[in-house]
Amino acid sequence: MRIAVCIKQVPDTAEVRLDPKTNNLIRDGVPSIINHDDKSGLEAAISLRDELNDGSTVTVVCMGPPQADVALREALAMGADEAYLVSAREFGGSDTYATATIVGAALDKVGYDLVITGRQAIDGDTAQVGPQIAEQLDLPQVTYAEELKYIKEENALIVRRQFEDKAHMVKIKLPCLVTALAELAEPRYMKVGKIVDAYNHEVKVLGFDDLKDILNPDWIGNAGSPTNVVKSFTKPAKTAGVLLKDLTVDQAVEAIMAKLIERHLI
């Protein structure tokens, strides 16, 4: 089985700050990591490959600037077999739709039976790219995977899909795409020997020229991005609040009601 895992390099913080003038992410001084959900998806892929032990492979694909090479080498050090950096000036300015178009084209080049993406990236936070890649590749998909099991005889996966207060058990034939929750698998640590090997391993770069036979320039970058960012802003920090202490239940109800009325909330 060829398992392709899409990983995104993201700033190591849940509190992404924006430059108020340019509306761009402030990345200076913020270290980068592999997105949590993607790492969990990668762990699930490596475990499945090892369980199958039949020549199956795990290929990681990351679209990003040249610095994203580090994320791919970390994935190799965890146990991925091949790594592809999808990078070109033409890809800059891509929104989620154009990103999915480009990553989908890269996946077509690389080959796959199963595609795993994270559910959501901690910086962009849209959870759109996985489902959009599935649409681009015309693949069936299961999102929010918290458990998966491969049924060899049927070439299908049974996926436990998180759904509010319950779970769905979905059987899906390969080829397909699954979006992984962080709960899907606990990522392994890299081994020192594997880190050394990862830095000797080739990270293949797919640029625009490598994909242009299947990628129309009008579908990518600014030209291919239907999203318009009207405004972006950082949420104001929450205040400490007011602690009402030593009140009876009736006094507490009265105090809370008075506050709600004062703020025209009721």
Ligand SMILES: Cc1cc2nc3c(=O)[nH]c(=O)nc-3n(C[C@H](O)[C@H](O)[C@H](O)COP(=O)(O)OP(=O)(O)OC[C@H]3O[C@@H](n4cnc5c(N)ncnc54)[C@H](O)[C@@H]3O)c2cc1C
């Ligand atoms: C108008 C506009 C212009 C933009 N311009 C740029 C730009 O110039 N440069 C830039 O870096 N970003 C740019 N972005 C942001 C970029 O579109 C998103 O970061 C990207 O599409 C991923 O979206 P997300 O973070 O919401 O991912 P989600 O949809 O939350 O991610 C879900 C999963 O998809 C996969 N995935 C997401 N992104 C990638 C990736 N790059 N490679 C591999 N797998 C991935 C991962 O598995 C991830 O867990 C722009 C966004 C907009 C709206």
